Amino acid sequence: MRAVVCVAGGTELAELPDPRPAPDGVVVEVAACGLCGSDVHAVERGHTTEGQVLGHEFGGTVVEVGRDVDGWRVGQPVAVDPLGSCGSCRECRRGMPFRCAALPNLGINAPGGYAEYAAVPAAQLVALPDGVPAEWGAHAEPLAVATRAAALAGVGPGDAVLVLGVGTIGLNAVIALKAAGVDLVVGAGRSVTRRRAAALAGADVVIDTREVSLAEHVAATGRAFDAVLECSASPGTVTEAMAVLASGGTCVEVALSGEAAAVPLGPLVGAGLTLTGSCAFARADFTAAVAHVATGDPRVTGLISERVSLADVPAALVRLRTPVDLVRVLALPTT
């Protein structure tokens, strides 16, 4: 089969043996796999090994079933939860399978979805209803990340929430917050294309942070935020975000950043603020995201700005380093 593998400093198309299912696993024909900024960072920072098949946001169709597998059939459309989980260690019991050391994670340290086929443990499959395009399975992973971050913000009807940075995760955060009933979702971003995408994703107000600072926006509207989802990883944004929170508000840091942020301890304590980190998701978030995707919400499917073949993935990952006008790119391995 064809797959995109890591090589020194980048990725390239390669021919690999077709995977076989483990006794407790299946083989999925990948219908679509989302290109993710974290793949770009993994390659750039050398956090991946040569020959690794990346791609952790994928869906497809079951084409082969392992001998000990019950309940899955050839032809079933599925979304793949890339995170392996033992289900019993301290981290798994606390809803943090991404910290579980026991099992490999697909597209991270086990073969992923930038390939025609992927071997997947049956325990990591979530069924899509029959008739739902298997391609939609690729939408579940980033929506699961956003669903968890929105839940950690603890917001709902009556609240105002700022989404800072409207890349793939920020855009999915807008969708997840509106689904949670948040009245006022403000998206803030720098790229024209992504700000337009934020409005299409359901943001009630979209601001350009190069033209108006967050503090100026709050001063002009008179409404501070009940929560901020910080999805930009831009230097200084945590400090800025905490300054526009209402009393008791929560700042959820979603973007992975190497930055040592300055946390304003005065407002943190005096105004009862919360600063929390949100990484990946638990299975419940992923299952909720699949249910949302399966409704055919056009705000989810509408995030795709480009579809590329496997052969075009290496070049598209390079373009993702400076995403500017890219919203969300899907690899379609069978094209």
Ligand SMILES: [Zn+2]
């Ligand atoms: Zn991702």
Ligand SMILES: [Zn+2]
């Ligand atoms: Zn575990």
